[in-house]
Amino acid sequence: MHHPVIRRRTLVAALAGGAVPAALFAQAGYPNRAIELIVPAGAGGGTDVLARAFAEAAKKHLPQPVTVVNRPGASGMIGHGELINAKPDGYKLAIVFAEIVIVPHLGLSKLSYEDFTPIARLNADPAAITVRADAPWNTIEEFLAASRARPGEIKMGNSGPGSIWHLAHAALEDKVGVKYNPIPFSGAAPAVLALMGGHVDAVAVSPGEVATHVAGGKLKTLAVMADQRLKGFDRVPTLKERGIDLAIGTWRGLAAPKGTPPEVIAVLVEATRKSADEAVLKEALDRLSMGQSYAEAETFRAGMKRDNEVFKQLVTKLGIKG
Template structure:
């Protein structure tokens, strides 16, 4: 009887132990599943968007329109702050060195893949984690409406006859519109006098004031002045005409020249150590914002192109641009000394 009793107690004990272990395992699995499925507890406060150029340019305009469209999807305000200097290097360096908590994002531009190859910035695309690409725009070679040059051919013929005389304003040494001017210079066999400014906005102001002869900036950045009759765009350096500047032909159509296309793009990036779950929240909000009718209407009205890529596709875009300019810049004689 005793043995029978102990066997019964032992069996009962084993059943209870197995049940306890099963329950514990279920709790552990449930906890693990919950942890894996847990979304980032972000954001809890306003997000700062650094724009590395002056107010008034295409990058600033795109950033402000995007911030307005995206903040309702993010659930918090997005504050735009302009950090100028170094052709974009100052703002992008500050953005790369910000705390990796998602509360400081940067409007990264093509200069992120050009300035390092020129020895003008220690920050490369590898210092960032891409969030989303938003925009792409080609160069629009533009002069004052009352200038003596009515066509691109006349402009280049004058440049050939007067080497180094024509002053082309750009958005900063090593910035994309500087590269755009140099590619035109090399392709056309002419020599310009390159004048740097802290962004396209100040360069356009200088053009309006007669301090420079032309600017190679995006269609969006000159559209208002072209539409009002103050400026005239001579050609678009792209494979197709611009929708923003109706009637303006491409450089090849105007002159027969095939010049390397150097245009600008703009996207959102965060410091490289930012957690992926936070990047996902930001990416979703900014891409949804870029899809808002109000944002798309704003971009179209202001001549800004829209090109959307998610974090993964933007990462590949950054890599390809870095390789492109890593080869192009030394060929143009603008590489590190």
């Protein structure tokens, strides 16, 4: 049996070497079979695209494949819950996202971001107000004027009660004094399809969720809820440019169950860092106008802690119920 101190030193030395050395895999004895990657969202949305691109990128940096499994529902809590309850052996991971620091404050779930081990953040995206291309509003000002004139009438699709995109339009309501009719869906992708089909009037999902339809001339984005304009959406103003001080959005990253052995986490951290730099992952994010935002585990954890407080206050202030 290896002495734990010697083993840890070996791991540190191996990690310092840069590449994922065979010694590191041998040391951890991991992975020796396929790794399951849970996506707590449906196929076709940004989270799914990220997961599949990551699995492709990881082929170069892990000796076993990463297989993607979709577990949509309950604003992501079904998939997050499966991760939290999984055996902590590194063979079941998940893409985790912002709902994990929102939904628990609605009283719908006892899950917490503290229940898993973060590996790295891979992406961050703001919310954006998007409508159909043939909608009567061509600017965010026109849309908000209509919202004021018809309180509670404009149907705003979101990705589920208490989801980040629900909070985004609720935060806008709070900031500018308007009222929407919230229409929940099981994810951003079905909400966008409903928008295209005329079942809702607008969505406040990320630019990445609507980019292909905007490019195809079916939808138009009126504003992004970010600190600065986005690559690929250069003509779309931020709310801040229009005098509305509001920036809100999601993030996505890789996590393992709490209690996963440090030597397994070390393999995953190293492989994820290298995979995040692969062209296949960067190009997939660029193609959907998704923000590349890699961060190591501690930075990721600190961001989750901060957002947990922000969303807790917002949910309380707005009286949002699940």
